[in-house]
Amino acid sequence: MNDETLLARVSRFIGTLRHCQHLGIRAVSATENELVVELPYSDAIVGNPETGVIHGGAITTLMDTASGTVVICALPEFELCPTLDLRVDYMRAAEPGHPVYARARAYRVTSNIVFTRCETFQEDPEQTIAHCVGTFMRIGPEATPKAYRDLITGGYDE
Amino acid sequence: MSLSGEMRSALEAGDYQALIQAVPYARTLGMECETFGEEVVFHLPRSDDNLGNPILPAIHGGVIGGFLEMSAMISLMMSQETPRLPRIVDFSLDYLRAGLDRDTFCECHLTRQGNRVANVIVTAWQQSRRKPIATARAHFIMD
Numbered sequence: 001m002n003d004e005t006l007l008a009r010v011s012r013f014i015g016t017l018r019h020c021q022h023l024g025i026r027a028v029s030a031t032e033n034e035l036v037v038e039l040p041y042s043d044a045i046v047g048n049p050e051t052g053v054i055h056g057g058a059i060t061t062l063m064d065t066a067s068g069t070v071v072i073c074a075l076p077e078f079e080l081c082p083t084l085d086l087r088v089d090y091m092r093a094a095e096p097g098h099p100v101y102a103r104a105r106a107y108r109v110t111s112n113i114v115f116t117r118c119e120t121f122q123e124d125p126e127q128t129i130a131h132c133v134g135t136f137m138r139i140g141p142e143a144t145p146k147a148y149r150d151l152i153t154g155g156y157d158e
Numbered sequence: 159m160s161l162s163g164e165m166r167s168a169l170e171a172g173d174y175q176a177l178i179q180a181v182p183y184a185r186t187l188g189m190e191c192e193t194f195g196e197e198v199v200f201h202l203p204r205s206d207d208n209l210g211n212p213i214l215p216a217i218h219g220g221v222i223g224g225f226l227e228m229s230a231m232i233s234l235m236m237s238q239e240t241p242r243l244p245r246i247v248d249f250s251l252d253y254l255r256a257g258l259d260r261d262t263f264c265e266c267h268l269t270r271q272g273n274r275v276a277n278v279i280v281t282a283w284q285q286s287r288r289k290p291i292a293t294a295r296a297h298f299i300m301d
Contacts, residue, residue, distance in 0.1 A: 018206060019217075046183060055181070084253060085252045087250045
């Protein structure tokens with residue numbers, strides 16, 4: 001699958017996640033094993049009204065979305081994989097007023113589990129805001145209704 | 159420490175609901191809180207805007223994480239003798255069951271409070287407390 005097809009596919013997937021639409025989360029780029037997702041800054045995700053710093057929970061949502069969606073990039077056909085666990089380390093507060101990006105990779109795929117890593121950053125990719133490792137369970141493509149799979153894949157699999 | 163006046167007065171009054179209302183992200187999730195004597199149960203009413211998986215449908219995993227993290231932080235702030243603002247260091251989240259499109263509840267337990275670091279565990283459930291949908295563990299630095 002080329003990167004353009006992949007980006008269209010992950011964008012359609014994120015587009016079906018209502019809460020992501022609510023926060024304005026969108027895919028920026030996708031390759032076979034790496035996905036970048038953006039969380040725009042908004043008043044709705046502020047944790048401390050005094051400083052305008054984003055709440056950790058919104059960063060967790062961004063990372064869960066990026067990690068769960070990179071699974072689509074890593075698997076041969078589309079299957080929904082529920083999250084087993086996430087471990088998030090917060091390195092520094094995000095700078096208010098600027099978007100936050102999450103770059104996720106699936107670094108190991110087995111028949112049962114997909115292992116992911118993800119880091120978030122702002123302007124400088126070296127200045128990590130938060131880091132996250134996750135595990136996702138494979139329940140097989142058949143566990144997802146065909147109509148939904150077709151919606152995401154555009155009706156074909158490669 | 160930078161606490162807004164609204165947060166500070168909610169803390170001094172011991173008013174959980176006012177503290178939640180002072181945090182924009184908590185309002186976005188639609189969080190609430192119910193107190194039964196000294197027992198506190200955080201409540202996330204069902205909401206279309208919190209959904210992820212449209213098939214089940216289920217609450218976005220990140221929303222469950224945000225709800226648990228917010229609850230841990232609020233219960234920690236309320237447990238302090240003087241107003242302090244905890245900063246989260248790390249957060250571990252185990253998803254045990256799908257969080258379906260219905261009301262979700264959680265309760266927090268302050269496992270250990272040191273001079274600088276606090277450890278909080280959180281358990282979330284929907285229909286029955288005996289069937290948790292997620293558990294979480296968080297460390298905070300106390301400024």
